[in-house]
Amino acid sequence: MAHALLSASSSKRWLNCPPSARIETQFPESSSPYADEGTFAHSLGELKLRKYTTVMRKSEYDNELHNLMKNQYYSKELEDHIDNYVDFVKEKIHEADSRNPGEKANVLLEQKLDYSLWVPEGFGTGDVVIITSGYLDIIDLKYGKGVPVSAEGNTQLQLYALGAYNNFSMLYDIHTVRMTIHQPRLDSISSQEMPIFELLAWADSEVRPKAELAFKGEGELCCGDWCRFCRAKATCRARAEDSLELTRLDFKKPPLLTQEEIAEILEKAEQIQAWASDVQAYALDQAENHGVKWPGWKLVEGRSNRKYKDDSIVADELLIAGYSEEQIYNKKLLGITDMEKLLGKKNFEAVIGAYIIKPPGKPVLVVESDKRPELNSSAKAAQEFGVFAGTKNMKEQHDKVKKVIGA
Ligand code: SF4
Structure with a gap:
């Protein structure tokens, strides 16, 4: 339609x-x-x-x-x-x-x-x-x-x-x-x-x-998360200027960045990475498929890994050479997504649902408005510093944690 x-x-x-x-x-x-x-x-x-x-x-x-x-x-x-x-x-x-x-x-x-x-x-x-x-x-x-x-x-x-x-x-x-x-x-x-x-x-x-x-076609160009699916995202000047604005930040002395400045960089980093990837993908597509030559850049063959020309011929040759099937084959269970596809969602839950676990993810920094609950890193820091040693109760532990993190 x-x-x-x-x-x-x-x-x-x-x-x-x-x-x-x-x-x-x-x-x-x-x-x-x-x-x-x-x-x-x-x-x-x-x-x-x-x-x-x-x-x-x-x-x-x-x-x-x-x-x-x-x-x-x-x-x-x-x-x-x-x-x-x-x-x-x-x-x-x-x-x-x-x-x-x-x-x-x-x-x-x-x-x-x-x-x-x-x-x-x-x-x-x-x-x-x-x-x-x-x-x-x-x-x-x-x-x-x-x-x-x-x-x-x-x-x-x-x-x-x-x-x-x-x-x-x-x-x-x-x-x-x-x-x-x-x-x-x-x-x-x-x-x-x-x-x-x-x-x-x-x-x-x-x-x-x-x-x-x-x-x-009037009004102000304005950047935000809505740029992600915009067809102009790779070449839009407003988005480029907005993404590069960080480089113009007027950082004052001292020579090391302050916590506020690092927080500001974190806020922009995601946007800069997304914008840079969009520009790279656009430039590659234009060079590869439309003959565009970017000044100072050339199209070359990327790195690649070795692979077998034909798995079954390789296996036959190895078996003839005296290697056993156990040696040359690596038997692995299907991954969870493929297994769910094979069984269907309901059957997957019924047959192996009880054996699926979700280990905790690696800590990531996200903006405060994110809905996920905050990890208690100060308690972890306190444990690492061993500050609970010699404390008698929760209140003493709490006071020590606050001292360690300077709160
Ligand atoms: S990429 Fe440019 S034109 Fe597209 S939404 Fe963002 S600011 Fe607007």
């Missing part, structure tokens, strides 16, 4: 950096195996929900399912995840059906949602929209397993909700909208409920003015 210039999925970007929408049109759209797998997962989910919500002949369903199962992205594991999502949507349909006595919920799948009342030419596609008098439910499937996506303040879902309200407010008196993101691979479900007047106020005060700027 064609995408709107001001699509809901890129809305965080154009709401924060309005000129990005027009700038991006200078770059070709690209896909990835992850995106293609996500599209396939949506098709499977839609089919299963269509069977549940409409009158569909069994032979028709079996035929469509059979075709999907031949797709390169089909696996038992993927189907288990989609079943999990489908079960969740069924629950929400039941909930909606029992909301108003005598009223059956209106369920729409892969519905085109038109929010052009606030955003020029704006439309998107909602995976699931459930409508009853008073209540609108928007459910979005995200098949990725990178990071859990929160529904709180999620502009993509809020635009879908605006579109659904625009499409159906003539037929239903809607006062509340609930927006939900379901990420079955992360066992993550995030919801936000909002009174419709709040959504409409946001649309008028925030969306409409920014969308008008974005549609005209």
Whole structure:
């Protein structure tokens, strides 16, 4: 399906950096195996929900399912995840059906949602929209397993909700909208409920003015985490200047960096690394595939490791030479991800779930707003210094820890 210039999925970007929408049109759209797998997962989910919500002949369903199962992205594991999502949507349909006595919920799948009342030419596609008098439910499937996506303040879902309200407010008196993101691979479900007047106020005060700027290609360029999926991210001057700003920091004496300065560098380091990788990937692609010669740089063959030309011939030769199978083969259990793929999620849990452990991860520094609980490094430091020796109680230990860390 064609995408709107001001699509809901890129809305965080154009709401924060309005000129990005027009700038991006200078770059070709690209896909990835992850995106293609996500599209396939949506098709499977839609089919299963269509069977549940409409009158569909069994032979028709079996035929469509059979075709999907031949797709390169089909696996038992993927189907288990989609079943999990489908079960969740069924629950929400039941909930909606029992909301108003005598009223059956209106369920729409892969519905085109038109929010052009606030955003020029704006439309998107909602995976699931459930409508009853008073209540609108928007459910979005995200098949990725990178990071859990929160529904709180999620502009993509809020635009879908605006579109659904625009499409159906003539037929239903809607006062509340609930927006939900379901990420079955992360066992993550995030919801936000909002009174419709709040959504409409946001649309008028925030969306409409920014969308008008974005549609005209006007407004201020502004960098942030929304740059990550911008097609201009490698060559955008604003992002380059923002990333390089650190080098212009006016560090004063003393010669060693202070704690505040190191904290400032940590804050920027992630952004600089991401930006530098984007520029490197872009420059390599241009040199390798488009004949671009960057001044002072050349394309060479990278380092590589030795490998067998043909494993079976090598094995035969070794056995003929008198080496045993035990010597030349290394028998290893499949890794957890591959094993889960082989068994399917439910079977995996049933057969070996009790034998899976998750060892503590290596400590990492993250910003204070990160949701993970803080590790108690001061207690560890105290143990390393042996300061608990000779202490009688917790209070004495606590005082000593504070002394060690200078608190
Ligand atoms: S890279 Fe960032 S700052 Fe540059 S156009 Fe894209 S979103 Fe805007």
